[in-house]
Amino acid sequence: MNAIAFTDVSKSYGNVLAVDGLDLAVEAGRTVALLGPNGAGKSTSINMLLGLLRPTHGRIEVLGTSPDEAVARGEVGAMMQSGELIPELTVRELVDFVRRLYPRPLGLDEILQMADLTGLVKRRAGKLSGGQAQRVRFALSIAGAPKLLVLDEPTAAMDVESRLRFWAGMRAYAAGGRTVLFATHYLEEADENSDRVVVVARGRVVADGTAAQIKAGAGGQTVRFTLDGQAAAGLDALPGVTAVEVEEGTATLRTADPDATVAALYRGTSLRVRDLRITGAALEDAFLALTQES
Ligand SMILES: Nc1ncnc2c1ncn2[C@@H]1O[C@H](COP(=O)(O)OP(=O)(O)O)[C@@H](O)[C@H]1O
Ligand SMILES: [Mg+2]
Structure with a gap:
């Protein structure tokens, strides 16, 4: 009821x-x-x-x-x-x-x-x-x-x-x-x-x-690692990736499927990946994204 x-x-x-x-x-x-x-x-x-x-x-x-x-x-x-x-x-x-x-x-x-x-x-x-x-x-x-x-x-x-x-x-x-x-x-x-x-x-x-679903729905998760000057070409084609940003030698990939993205990053590319971090979107980010869209 x-x-x-x-x-x-x-x-x-x-x-x-x-x-x-x-x-x-x-x-x-x-x-x-x-x-x-x-x-x-x-x-x-x-x-x-x-x-x-x-x-x-x-x-x-x-x-x-x-x-x-x-x-x-x-x-x-x-x-x-x-x-x-x-x-x-x-x-x-x-x-x-x-x-x-x-x-x-x-x-x-x-x-x-x-x-x-x-x-x-x-x-x-x-x-x-x-x-x-x-x-x-x-x-x-x-x-x-x-x-x-x-x-x-x-x-x-x-x-x-x-x-x-x-x-x-x-x-x-x-x-x-x-x-x-x-x-x-x-x-x-x-x-x-x-x-x-x-x-x-x-x-x-x-x-x-649930709070977890709302976080997942707004931009998924982030995979970040140090590129050390290597070329970022091809990162946007990795599975799950929706956006790529490179700033000061650090690549930030937004992904709907971090497991698949990371597996492909190691197996499917010849990059030397250092300092890999995976973070969930903060509820704050999700909230701002949701409430500011028109
Ligand atoms: N008595 C009222 N007369 C005119 N506008 C109102 C009145 N009460 C609320 N509003 C307007 O309605 C909208 C929603 O307000 P409200 O329901 O108080 O939002 P919230 O509680 O989420 O802050 C706002 O734009 C607010 O300015
Ligand atoms: Mg109120």
Whole structure:
């Protein structure tokens, strides 16, 4: 069953086309990263998913029903890019207050532990640091034990330490067979914390797969070695090679099949190959290549 299904969804703000024919199906139980640069349409898509915005065109289903109905049933938890906390309440009061609004909430201690708030229960919300307040927002988003958890750039304003703890909590929540969709513009976050990365740019899906597949799809791998002044002729004809560059005595071959390229390099040429290195395309390169194409 799909937890989320966008079918040809578009959204315009006046003459700004923020989401442009988005098709996206997310299987229940998965953790999916919506990865894209600022302005890609991530928040607009999430707001439509939560029933806060209506699509200009297309259809959205959440947990087998409409976004409004799924949210009204308390089956969807969300952590948005902004959202005020009641400053006078302590962390414990706030979390407990919100969990009691749901028919089948998580236990208070379970929530506090997952959000790494056990040391802050008596702190008033108004006195929290940015990262701590984000962890409280996370606690509130999981309080009702939602089947679908939606997080819009959840680690904004968090330091490195808070981030690590936050993602550990998110993974613990997801491990209970729940579905998680999170938006990020950090490649490493998508890579490390999701089963599937959906890359969006200009309101469209430009790549979709595991982080490894996305890296492989954008330019493959690189075989590099020292040429020491030998002629580079013929390198572009080696199996798998899609591009050859020679700079300062070093040859760089882009290849879709590094094993075949290297075997042919040794067997099929008379070159003396020194300092051979094979590297995968960085996710960063893949991401830039994907989101900058027009
Ligand atoms: N309320 C709005 N009115 C007009 N334009 C908007 C509004 N919200 C977002 N946009 C525009 O829509 C596009 C997508 O924005 P958004 O969904 O916030 O992207 P992201 O979350 O990926 O950064 C951007 O060009 C943004 O400027
Ligand atoms: Mg956004």
